[in-house]
Amino acid sequence: MGSAVTARQRREGFSLVQYLRCFAGIVWRETLRFWHQRERFVSALVRPLVWLFIFAAGFRSVLGVSIIPPYDTYVLYEVYITPGLVAMIELFSGMQSSLSMVYDREMGNMRSLLVSPFPRWFLLTSKLMAGTAVSLVQAYAFLAVAYFWEIEPPSPWGYLTVLPALILSGLMLGALGMLLSSLIKQLENFAGVMNFVIFPMFFASSALYPLWRVREGSPWLAFLCELNPFTHAVELIRFAFYEQVNFLSLAVVLGATIVFLATAIIAYDPSRGILTRREGP
Amino acid sequence: MSRRLPEPVAVSGEQLGANALEVEGVSHSYGKRKALSDVSFHVRPASFCVLLGLNGAGKSTLYSLITHLYAVQKGTIRIFGFDVNRTPSEALRRLGVVFQARTLDLDLTVEQNLSYHAALHGISKREASFRAAAVLDEVAMAGRAGDKVRTLSGGQMRRVEIARALLHRPRLLLLDEPTVGLDVKARADILKHVRHLVGETGIGVLWATHLIDEVASGDNVVLLHEGRVIDQGHAAEVAARTGAPDIGAAFKKLTGVAGEGDRWDQP
Numbered sequence: 001m002g003s004a005v006t007a008r009q010r011r012e013g014f015s016l017v018q019y020l021r022c023f024a025g026i027v028w029r030e031t032l033r034f035w036h037q038r039e040r041f042v043s044a045l046v047r048p049l050v051w052l053f054i055f056a057a058g059f060r061s062v063l064g065v066s067i068i069p070p071y072d073t074y075v076l077y078e079v080y081i082t083p084g085l086v087a088m089i090e091l092f093s094g095m096q097s098s099l100s101m102v103y104d105r106e107m108g109n110m111r112s113l114l115v116s117p118f119p120r121w122f123l124l125t126s127k128l129m130a131g132t133a134v135s136l137v138q139a140y141a142f143l144a145v146a147y148f149w150e151i152e153p154p155s156p157w158g159y160l161t162v163l164p165a166l167i168l169s170g171l172m173l174g175a176l177g178m179l180l181s182s183l184i185k186q187l188e189n190f191a192g193v194m195n196f197v198i199f200p201m202f203f204a205s206s207a208l209y210p211l212w213r214v215r216e217g218s219p220w221l222a223f224l225c226e227l228n229p230f231t232h233a234v235e236l237i238r239f240a241f242y243e244q245v246n247f248l249s250l251a252v253v254l255g256a257t258i259v260f261l262a263t264a265i266i267a268y269d270p271s272r273g274i275l276t277r278r279e280g281p
Numbered sequence: 282m283s284r285r286l287p288e289p290v291a292v293s294g295e296q297l298g299a300n301a302l303e304v305e306g307v308s309h310s311y312g313k314r315k316a317l318s319d320v321s322f323h324v325r326p327a328s329f330c331v332l333l334g335l336n337g338a339g340k341s342t343l344y345s346l347i348t349h350l351y352a353v354q355k356g357t358i359r360i361f362g363f364d365v366n367r368t369p370s371e372a373l374r375r376l377g378v379v380f381q382a383r384t385l386d387l388d389l390t391v392e393q394n395l396s397y398h399a400a401l402h403g404i405s406k407r408e409a410s411f412r413a414a415a416v417l418d419e420v421a422m423a424g425r426a427g428d429k430v431r432t433l434s435g436g437q438m439r440r441v442e443i444a445r446a447l448l449h450r451p452r453l454l455l456l457d458e459p460t461v462g463l464d465v466k467a468r469a470d471i472l473k474h475v476r477h478l479v480g481e482t483g484i485g486v487l488w489a490t491h492l493i494d495e496v497a498s499g500d501n502v503v504l505l506h507e508g509r510v511i512d513q514g515h516a517a518e519v520a521a522r523t524g525a526p527d528i529g530a531a532f533k534k535l536t537g538v539a540g541e542g543d544r545w546d547q548p
Contacts, residue, residue: 011371018403025400029386029393036388108382115348116401117374123401270352 022118023126030130044138048085056081070242082151083238084207086139090170093135098177121265132170139166158241165240169233172253175260182267205231229256299362301326301453301485307356316342322503322513327483331496334505340489344457377451379442381458387431391441402449416444436467453485493529506536
């Protein structure tokens with residue numbers, strides 16, 4: 001059949017408005033799903049609160065935190081670990097959304113996303129942003145509870161200045177989750193992610209203890225912590241809460257976001273990615 | 282299920298006489314295992330084409346290639362002249378798909394599912410709800426628009442999936458084993474509806490199945506077996522060529538395997 005592409009064929013493309021509609025639709029669906037899984041929201045909130053109310057209270061007297069930037073006075077241990085717990089919410093949220101991507105893939109929902117005529121990088125980036133938006137709601141809900149526990153930034157502006165840090169670190173951890181979702185073949189393998197990603201990332205970071213303390217105990221572990229992008233997400237949030245910018249952390253988080261997202265997009269690309277190499281969507 | 286669907290948008294600029302779907306010399310391997318070898322066939326606009334093959338014949342792989350889930354490794358797939366590999370966006374926007382697996386979001390309502398799909402095609406909310414009402418009416422599901430998908434029966438979900446696949450007014454509709462797991466009446470309803478669409482709207486349909494009784498004698502049939510097209514043409518022609526009384530017997534003769542479906546059991 002002679003149907004080679006000729007000049008008479010017109011490519012229609014999409015307008016900016018159509019891109020925005022697609023983006024809004026993806027965010028809207030993610031929000032609806034979040035709304036339908038309220039128990040997920042509660043558990044996402046309970047987890048850091050247990051750390052805050054029990055773990056931190058217990059460790060308060062054991063672990064004194066000296067004056068290190070951005071703090072200009074001695075701070076309570078609860079105050080120290082709050083940024084780490086906010087980052088933990090985002091870490092879990094990022095992994096959860098990757099879990100839901102694996103689930104979607106197994107259930108076929110992923111296919112309805114991927115047959116959309118919009119470019120795949122756009123669809124995946126939109127999904128990532130939607131997931132991050134959901135994690136922001138959780139993070140602020142946690143900060144609201146912490147406020148009543150008298151953990152607050154030096155000025156109310158801190159709640160605003162922390163926002164960009166939360167968005168950026170949320171994107172980084174969501175992109176990491178997306179990358180993992182492309183590598184995990186089946187849902188059952190996800191328990192491994194818990195053991196090999198969430199726990200090491202969380203514990204080998206500055207979330208629970210300042211790095212100088214770690215260095216006293218084990219210099220190589222401190223070095224590992226410094227390499228851990230999660231440490232930088234925590235520090236970015238910690239400084240932003242105090243209306244300051246930690247430029248090193250900003251650079252690391254930004255760089256890691258780009259690398260994770262780009263790799264995830266390549267992994268989901270039909271011609272290059274892993275999807276082609278194995279059977280099943 | 283008989284009222285008129287809104288006419289497909291006139292897609293200007295498409296080459297006149299272009300095939301709805303053109304598969305040319307397509308081969309695909311998963312590592313060393315070859316799933317498709319040198320598959321070629323086409324689907325005309327306003328025609329109902331059955332892709333007949335047993336489970337594992339390569340139908341799902343072929344669908345994954347047409348929907349650009351995997352890149353085409355060898356050969357070409359064109360939808361109304363647009364190469365799926367080179368211009369996926371133009372190809373996909375002319376394509377509606379009903380996958381074998383259920384792909385509706387169970388926790389969302391029927392309307393929310395359609396609305397999400399519309400957004401994925403850049404359709405505005407207002408236009409989407411207008412179109413959703415029309416396509417749901419068409420499959421007699423208008424009364425369930427506000428219900429959660431979880432509460433629907435298997436047949437109703439399939440009808441919603443067909444409605445959803447038509448929401449962006451595609452010109453080619455792919456269905457992958459759409460009647461699997463449905464009762465006799467639901468199967469007949471869906472088949473009848475899709476055949477009706479072909480006549481009414483001029484959409485091209487590729488219907489993949491392993492159920493021989495879904496083939497009508499006037500249909501175009503592509504027989505896929507172990508990743509190869511073993512015969513194709515009008516069902517009656519294929520049967521005549523093989524010297525078999527009907528397409529079921531022809532398929533059995535060509536493949537040496539008995540499949541499923543009513544007529545299989547009759548010698």
